[in-house]
Amino acid sequence: MTRLHIHIVALYLLRNTKSVAALYARRLSEELFNASEKCPCLTADQLPDSFFLLDLECTKTCEDGITRCMVLDSTKNKEGECVPVDYGLGRCEYWDDYADFTRRECQNKLSMEPWCGSAWCFVDENNCERPNIKRDNNPINGTNVMTSYETCGNVDTYSEGKVLETIQGAHLRISFPGDSSDGYTLLTDPNNSSKKMGSMRDLMLGSDDGHTAGLAKLHNFTWEVKPISNNSLGRYSSSYTACVHEVALNETDMCIGAFWTTSERLLLTPFTTVIYSDSFYLVSFKDSQRDFLDxxxxxxxxxxxxxxxxxxxxxxxxxxxxxxxxxxxxxxxxxxxxxxxxxxxxxxxxxxxxxxxxxxxxxxxxxxxxxxxxxxxxxxxxxxxxxxxxxxxxxxxxxxxxxxxxxxxxxxxDNTGVKYDNLNAILSSPSANLCIENAIADMFMKINTGFNNTSKLINKENVAAMMEAMDNGVCAACVMKQDAIDYIMAQDDEHCDKLRAGDVLLTIGNAYPVSSSYASALTYASGKTVNEGKYEPLRDRAKQVYVGSGKCGGDEESSSSDSEFEKLGTSELLAPLIITSGCTTIGLLVFFWPSLMLGHLRKPEVGTKKTPSATTDAGSIDTLVGDLEHDAALREFLHKLTVSQLLSRAHYEYLQHQMYNVTSCKSL
Structure with a gap:
């Protein structure tokens, strides 16, 4: 019987007996290890008296000496459950699905929790170098009894609720920076200046129209808006960096918006997992003038x-x-x-x-x-x-x-090009400068070191300032994220004289800056949402509603440089070149093959125009004999002819005429 057959039979038995269910859970879970010496399991005599205080509220009657009443989840079932008397003590074991005891969350084998088949034990947090958590059965403050899956060689899958408990029921202070340059991740409601909209706002707080629930509703936390202080706004030219500074000072718990995870900001405060990434390109003026030669x-x-x-x-x-x-x-x-x-x-x-x-x-x-x-x-x-x-x-x-x-x-x-299609073109031009936003300037220079010791890089506060600098001739080009390019081209035709050029220059992730108190919970909650693919539809919907389509004929999304047009080379045309060359060569061989076969039978001198006769020609005989002495192929060919045919001048010319007719199909 194969392993697959064993699992199928076991799955059938799971629905009928608890003892087999417990056995199957153990066999499918991780290997059972002894507790680590760095984090030993506690014994009954090592438990503090306060550990059992909550159990005094148990109302279930259990079998003395075999089981005892214990509250396993004070938030769901305060009446408790009858657990083995040594539950969680002395050794690593599959305590939640053990012998005749199966915890309520583990009884339905088709929907049981992933931790049901994992081994664990109670440990002393002061004598444990492995990860450990506080279980629901131990809400008494001051006790040092914890639960550790890791000391038994497993990974904790029980604690999702524990990770999220810091935000469940919490009241968070939320701060908003200025509107985003992409026009959809964060923007001000035109009908209410105190209200914010956008995909990053909706992902965290939910949309007002009910289309998106948001993490606040999913994890039951409330929030209030906390304005960014003038102190932070005066310290930084970017309201986004100023908001990060507010989180670092514990003036707010989280900032809502698309925040680039730059090195400067990461030093200030923790960030959640990256929600999405921005790709940055070079934006230059169109160059529709081509010289006569082009x-x-x-x-x-x-x-x-x-x-x-x-x-x-x-x-x-x-x-x-x-x-x-x-x-x-x-x-x-x-x-x-x-x-x-x-x-x-x-x-x-x-x-x-x-x-x-x-x-x-x-x-x-x-x-x-x-x-x-x-x-x-x-x-x-x-x-x-x-x-x-x-x-x-x-x-x-x-x-x-x-x-x-x-x-x-x-x-x-080729109808339209760009004046500067790469960074080297800007560096080599004595009059061209490059605009870039302050927040990414340091990261850009670390990647593109050619700008480090030059005055060609001009920092600006935002996209609007960069566009103004280009229109005023201060900058010949700028570095801009794709979403911002789409947005400015969709607003009006004022910037239709500009185009994206070349390949991606750099990529930066966007995330939420959060205080350390809520970092683990919000990182897990937002990361899980992103991994489940829930942000992409939200982003696409926001783009459609808030940005719309471009007004420049779509040119803003593609570079017009020659790199976009791929010329066909020899390799792409190799097949037709070989075919026609091969056919031509075969045709020449077919044509010349009869001439090669009869080439040794020379025609009469040009201009002699002798009339062929049936009489024997001594000169022709001598010629034929000479050819026969030096040409084996000729001897083999003429071997099939009679002597009278060989000596007949008329038959010689007849053979040549017939061989030509074969190639011209006239004989057909």
Whole structure:
């Protein structure tokens, strides 16, 4: 029987017997260890008398000597339960699901608490170096009896309520900084200046429309607004850092908003877990002016220089092959040349002829590529010509499709650029300065050390101040988070002359600053909510309600630099290049194969135009014999011919004519 079968059977028995349930719980839980020497379990005689005071209120009747009445959870059941007399004492054990005793929270095996199958024991907090907690059965102040799962080798899963108990029923002082630059995490109600809205406010305190309950309602704590003091506001230029300072002074318990977890702020007070992160980009002015050369070369933008070179070579190769096949197939061309012209052509004439052939190749190649078909195709193409043309047609289809799509993207994307698309461009410009918010300036300079010893970095209080500095010519660009970019572009068209440029410059998390008294509880509560994916829908809804869509045609969300347009290179065009080159080469081999087979049978001298006869020619015989002595392939080929056929000049020319007809399909 496999382990899976054992578990299935055990699960069935769980619903029927407590003893098997207890056994199964133990086997599925952690291994049972002895208590750590650094945190020994208490024995009965080590318990203080005050530990049992609450048990005097038990009303249950238990079996003497075997069980005793004990209040396990004073908030839920003050009448108590009958537990083993040594419950939690002397050793590590699965006390909440042990022998004939099963705690109420552990009786339903389908919904029991995770700690039901974990071992623990009572320990003395003054004699324990392992983590320990106060259980519900020990509310008496002054006692040092604690519960430890860790001394038994387990992790405490019992204490979620204990972690949260500091905020349950508590009354917290809440402070709000100024409105956020993103327009949705924290903003002032336009109809009530004393009221705040936004996703970070709703996550913690709940929304007024009831859409979001908020952690305050889930964990039963109340709150009141505590304004930030003028002392802190005067100390810092950012109201957000000033609010963190208020928490550090214990003037408030928590600040609500999207607070960047910078090093300066982390030194002041604890923060909750990160709720979400901001990505920062470079924002620069649009640059729609392009010089004549850039505009002129736009049609060449779809492909890289290497790709254009290989495309040109392949097209010329194809056109030359087609031209060669068609010229060679013209039987009359060679016959019309006189002996005088064949032997005595001048060098200039030969150069002109070569230039004419290359001109034809270039013409046919360019026109064929533009039309997507071979413009010099014969009326009745040969097999070799068909192979070459078929390969080129496939090549033209792929390349023209890629060019059309890529050139359209190039024409659109390249219409508008940015004046400064990276930080190095700003550093290298003698007149360009960069604006940045005070709160992230130190972090930015630690990452981008090139700005450390320069006067190019100008600190501003907020996004509005940075935009004003750009419009006044103080800064050529600024560093801004994506949410802020979206917000300023959605308000009006005043800043449509600016664009986001380049990649992410830095990323910073956002969290709530809280006092140390509530840090553990609020960190756990907010972290659990975020891990369950409950903040993202809240954020998206707030963006839709408070921010809206952009008024600049969507350009604010994408960089218009050349990096957004990827040219097609040789690797992307490798398949069509190989296909058309291969087809052209195969076509040439098909065409020249008959000539290679009969190439040793020389034609008569140009201009002699001898009439073939059936009589024997001594010169031809000598030539054939000489060829036979040096060419084994020829001997094998001619072995199949009769002597009369071999000596027949007419049959020689007949063979050449037949071999040509095979390649031109005329014999078919």
């Amino acid at each position: 505009t002129f070369l736009t049609p060449l933008a779809p492909f890289t220089n290497d790709a254009w070179m290989w495309l040109s070579l392949v097209v010329l190769y194809m056109a030359g092959a087609v031209n060669l096949v068609q010229t060679y197939n013209d039987e009359n061309e060679a016959e019309d040349d006189s002996s005088d012209d064949g032997e005595n052509k001048s060098y200039v004439t030969r150069v002109k002829k070569f230039a004419c052939i290359m001109g034809d190749n270039l013409y046919y190649g360019v026109t064929s590529m533009a039309k997507g078909e071979v413009t010099s195709e014969s009326e009745e193409p040969s097999v070799a010509e068909k192979i070459i043309i078929a390969g080129f047609m496939l090549f033209a289809l792929i390349v023209l499709t890629a060019y059309t799509a890529s050139s359209a993207a190039a024409l659109v994307v």
